[in-house]
Amino acid sequence: MLHLISAADLSHSDAVLILDTAEELAQVGDRSVKKLPTLRGRTVVNLFFEDSTRTRISFEAAAKRLSADVLNFAVKGSSVSKGESLKDTALTLEAMGADGVVIRHNASGAPYRLAEWVRGSVINAGDGTHEHPTQALLDAFTMRRRLGRLADLRVTIVGDVLHSRVARSNVALLHTLGAQVTLVAPPTLLPVAVETWPCEVAYDLDSALPKSDVVMMLRVQRERMQAAYFPSAREYSRRYGLDAERMARLPDDAIVMHPGPMNRGMEIAAEVADSPRSTIVEQVANGVSVRMAVLYLLLGGSEPALGGGER
Amino acid sequence: MTHTVTTETGAAAGGGRPRRLHIAGAALPGPGGALRTANIAVEDGRIAEVSDAGPAAGAVRVDGSGLIALPGLVDLHTHLREPGREDAETVASGTRAAARGGFTAVHAMANTDPVADTAGVVEQVWRLGQEAGHCDVWPVGAVTQGIAGSRLAELGAMADSKARVRVFSDDGHCVSDALLMRRALEYVKAFDGVIAQHAQEPRLTEGAQMNEGAVSARLGLAGWPAVAEEAIIARDCLLAAHVGSRLHVCHVSTAGSVEILRWAKSRGTQVTAEVTPHHLLLTDDLVQHYDPAYKVNPPLRTAEDVHALRAGLADGTIDCVATDHAPHPVEAKESEWSYAAMGMVGLETALSVVHLTMVETGLLDWAGVAERMSAAPARIGRLATQGRPLEPGEPANLTLYDPAPRGRVDPRSFASKSRNTPYLGIELPGRVVATLLRGRPTVLDGKLV
Numbered sequence: 001m002l003h004l005i006s007a008a009d010l011s012h013s014d015a016v017l018i019l020d021t022a023e024e025l026a027q028v029g030d031r032s033v034k035k036l037p038t039l040r041g042r043t044v045v046n047l048f049f050e051d052s053t054r055t056r057i058s059f060e061a062a063a064k065r066l067s068a069d070v071l072n073f074a075v076k077g078s079s080v081s082k083g084e085s086l087k088d089t090a091l092t093l094e095a096m097g098a099d100g101v102v103i104r105h106n107a108s109g110a111p112y113r114l115a116e117w118v119r120g121s122v123i124n125a126g127d128g129t130h131e132h133p134t135q136a137l138l139d140a141f142t143m144r145r146r147l148g149r150l151a152d153l154r155v156t157i158v159g160d161v162l163h164s165r166v167a168r169s170n171v172a173l174l175h176t177l178g179a180q181v182t183l184v185a186p187p188t189l190l191p192v193a194v195e196t197w198p199c200e201v202a203y204d205l206d207s208a209l210p211k212s213d214v215v216m217m218l219r220v221q222r223e224r225m226q227a228a229y230f231p232s233a234r235e236y237s238r239r240y241g242l243d244a245e246r247m248a249r250l251p252d253d254a255i256v257m258h259p260g261p262m263n264r265g266m267e268i269a270a271e272v273a274d275s276p277r278s279t280i281v282e283q284v285a286n287g288v289s290v291r292m293a294v295l296y297l298l299l300g301g302s303e304p305a306l307g308g309g310e311r
Numbered sequence: 312m313t314h315t316v317t318t319e320t321g322a323a324a325g326g327g328r329p330r331r332l333h334i335a336g337a338a339l340p341g342p343g344g345a346l347r348t349a350n351i352a353v354e355d356g357r358i359a360e361v362s363d364a365g366p367a368a369g370a371v372r373v374d375g376s377g378l379i380a381l382p383g384l385v386d387l388h389t390h391l392r393e394p395g396r397e398d399a400e401t402v403a404s405g406t407r408a409a410a411r412g413g414f415t416a417v418h419a420m421a422n423t424d425p426v427a428d429t430a431g432v433v434e435q436v437w438r439l440g441q442e443a444g445h446c447d448v449w450p451v452g453a454v455t456q457g458i459a460g461s462r463l464a465e466l467g468a469m470a471d472s473k474a475r476v477r478v479f480s481d482d483g484h485c486v487s488d489a490l491l492m493r494r495a496l497e498y499v500k501a502f503d504g505v506i507a508q509h510a511q512e513p514r515l516t517e518g519a520q521m522n523e524g525a526v527s528a529r530l531g532l533a534g535w536p537a538v539a540e541e542a543i544i545a546r547d548c549l550l551a552a553h554v555g556s557r558l559h560v561c562h563v564s565t566a567g568s569v570e571i572l573r574w575a576k577s578r579g580t581q582v583t584a585e586v587t588p589h590h591l592l593l594t595d596d597l598v599q600h601y602d603p604a605y606k607v608n609p610p611l612r613t614a615e616d617v618h619a620l621r622a623g624l625a626d627g628t629i630d631c632v633a634t635d636h637a638p639h640p641v642e643a644k645e646s647e648w649s650y651a652a653m654g655m656v657g658l659e660t661a662l663s664v665v666h667l668t669m670v671e672t673g674l675l676d677w678a679g680v681a682e683r684m685s686a687a688p689a690r691i692g693r694l695a696t697q698g699r700p701l702e703p704g705e706p707a708n709l710t711l712y713d714p715a716p717r718g719r720v721d722p723r724s725f726a727s728k729s730r731n732t733p734y735l736g737i738e739l740p741g742r743v744v745a746t747l748l749r750g751r752p753t754v755l756d757g758k759l760v
C-alpha cells in the first residue's frame with residue numbers, strides 16, 4: 001500500500017496489521033526514551049489546509065517518535081481558492097523530497113488529487129465530509145483495547161452522519177473488522193442512499209442504547225439548524241444528546257466515545273464526557289500509536305520498528 | 312480509407328472559391344434505416360442535384376464513398392465564452408471546433424462577460440460569427456438582466472436586432488422565480504421566441520457538487536438531487552401550458568424529467584427538450600477519484616438515467632442533442648473537485664458519442680440522427696436555412712461522416728482552445744470528413760479549410 005486515503009481501501013488483514021503494530025508501538029510511548037530510529041532521514045510533511053492543532057500535533061508526535069524529519073506546512077483556507085493551488089503546493093513538496101504527506105483539507109477528495117502530483121505516500125488526515133481513516137483506526141484500536149475484540153461488537157454512531165468524515169471511515173473500517181454498526185440520527189442528517197451502506201440505520205436513540213457495546217457521539221455544529229437540519233439546539237440535544245440519564249440505558253461495560261472536539265451540552269453532557277465509561281482521553285493517546293503504525297507501514301522504514309534498535 | 316479531393320479543372324485555382332462541388336457516392340439516410348448511395352452536386356451554395364449523374368465541368372470532386380451525408384449539424388447550446396473569457400474560447404476557435412464536429416450552426420449561450428442581454432452584445436457576437444465564417448452563430452439572449460433572475464432583459468430589442476434572437480436563456484442559472492418565468496414565456500410569443508430553461512431549483516442545490524445518490528453519499532460531496540431538475544421542469548411545463556407558450560428544456564439529465572416531458576407532450580404542451588452527449592454515455596460513478604474532468608452541471612447521473620435518456624431521445628420525448636460545449640482553461644480543472652469549474656467541451660466529439668450510444672445500440676438510425684442533431688434544433692431555434700433535407704434547391708449545409716474508423720480521443724487534436732474533455736483516451740467511433748456551409752467547405756479530409 002502506498003497511500004492511506006480511504007478506510008474502505010483497507011483489507012481485514014491490513015487493518016489488523018495496523019492495529020497490532022500500533023499495539024507494539026504503544027509500548028514505546030511508555031518508555032523513558034520515546035524514540036525509535038525507524039524513519040531517520042525520512043521527511044514527513046504535515047500539509048494542513050484546515051486548522052486542526054490536535055490532529056497535527058498527533059501526527060507530528062508520531063513522526064518524531066519514529067525519528068522522521070517533520071515539516072509543518074499550513075495553508076489558510078481562503079487563499080487556496082484564489083492563488084496558490086493544491087498542485088503548486090504539491091510540486092513544492094515534491095521539490096523538498098517529501099516521503100510522506102499528511103493532508104488535512106476542507107475539500108472532499110483533495111488527497112486523491114494530491115496523490116496524482118506527488119510521489120510520496122499520501123495520508124488522509126481528514127478531507128471535507130469524506131473520510132478520516134486514522135481516526136477510525138484509533139477508534140477501533142481503543143475499542144479493541146477496552147473491550148478485547150471487534151468482531152460482532154455492537155457500535156452505535158450518533159449524530160451528524162451526513163457531514164461526518166469520522167462516520168464514513170468508521171462504518172467502512174468497522175464493517176471490515178466484523179463489528180455491527182448502527183447509525184442513529186435525525187433523517188435530515190443521514191445521507192440519501194445510506195441504506196446502501198454496510199450498517200443499520202435508526203432514528204431513535206433510546207431504543208438503540210441498550211443494544212450497544214460502544215456508543216460514539218459525533219460533533220454536531222449548531223449552525224446546521226440554520227439550514228433546517230433540525231429545529232433548535234435544544235430539540236437536538238433532547239432527542240439525540242447523550243446525558244447521564246440516557247447513559248444509564250447502556251449495558252454495564254459499554255463505552256462512550258467522541259472524536260472531538262466536543263460540544264458539551266449539545267451532543268454530549270459534561271458528566272458523560274468525564275465519566276469512567278468515556279474513552280475520550282485515551283483516544284488522544286491511542287491516536288499517536290496508530291499514526292506511528294501507519295507511518296511506519298507506509299513509509300517502510302529501513303530499521304525494524306519492533307524488537308531491535310534501542311530496545 | 313482516405314478521402315481525396317481533386318479539382319477536375321484548374322478553374323478554381325485562379326481566384327476565389329470554387330462555386331461547384333461534386334460529392335461522389337455518399338450514403339444518404341432515408342426512412343426505415345435505408346441508406347441510398349448518390350452523388351450530390353453543389354452549386355452556388357445550394358444543392359443542385361442528388362442523382363447518379365457524374366460531375367459537371369469545373370467542379371471540385373469529393374470522394375464520398377463509405378461516407379454518410381447528413382444535413383449540417385445544429386447546436387442549440389454552445390458556450391463560446393466571447394466576450395469575456397477569451398482565454399477559454401473565442402467565437403473563432405469555438406466555431407472552428409464546431410465545424411470540425413460537423414456543425415454548420417451553433418447557438419451561443421448568453422452567460423458571457425458582459426452578459427448577452429442587450430441588442431449591442433448579441434449583435435457583437437453575431438458579427439464575430441460572420442467574420443469567423445466557420446459556421447453560423449446565432450446568439451442566445453439572456454432572459455433576465457445580467458442573468459441575475461430579477462428583471463427581464465430587453466428581449467424584444469434582441470429579437471429585432473441583426474442577431475435576430477429567438478432563443479432566450481439564463482443558462483448556468485435557472486429562472487427560478489415562477490412569476491418571472493411566466494412573464495418571459497408570455498412575452499416572447501410576440502416574436503415566436505422560446506425560453507430555454509436551465510432547470511435547477513436553487514435552494515435544493517445550494518453547494519451541490521455531484522448527483523445526489525449512493526456515490527455522493529460515499530464520497531462526501533454535497534448532492535444535486537434529481538428532484539431539483541424535475542420540480543422546475545414540471546412547473547415550467549404547467550406554466551407553458553397555462554399561457555400557451557413555447558418552452559425548451561436544456562440538458563435534461565434524469566429519468567424523472569423524461570417522464571414529466573412525456574406526460575406534458577401527451578397533453579399537447581409546446582415543450583421541447585435537449586440532452587447532451589455526455590449524459591447519454593457517462594455516469595456518476597466516474598467521480599470516484601474526484602477528477603474534475605467529470606464535473607458538469609447538471610451532473611452525471613446514474614446508469615438508469617442514461618438508459619431513460621437514450622429511450623427518450625429515441626422515441627422523440629427528447630427532441631434533440633445539444634452539446635453544452637463548455638470550455639475551461641486548464642487551471643480551472645486542475646484543482647480540488649469542489650473548487651473546479653463545471654463543464655465539458657463537446658463539439659468535436661458529439662457526433663461520435665451519439666453514434667456510439669444511439670446508432671450502435673440500434674436506438675436511432677442515421678435519418679434519426681439527422682433529425683435529432685440538425686432538423687429538430689433548427690426548428691426549435693427557428694433557423695430557416697439550417698436543418699433542411701438534402702434535396703435539390705436546399706442550402707448546401709452538410710456533413711460527411713465516416714462511421715468506420717475508431718480512435719482514442721486526443722484533446723491535443725482539438726480545434727477548441729480548451730481541453731476539458733471527459734473522453735480522454737476513450738475509444739469512440741467515426742470521424743467527420745467534411746463540413747459544407749452553404750456549399751463552401753469548412754472542413755475537408757477532416758481538416759479545417
Ligand SMILES: [Zn+2]
Nearest residue numbers: 482483509561
Ligand atoms: Zn445549463
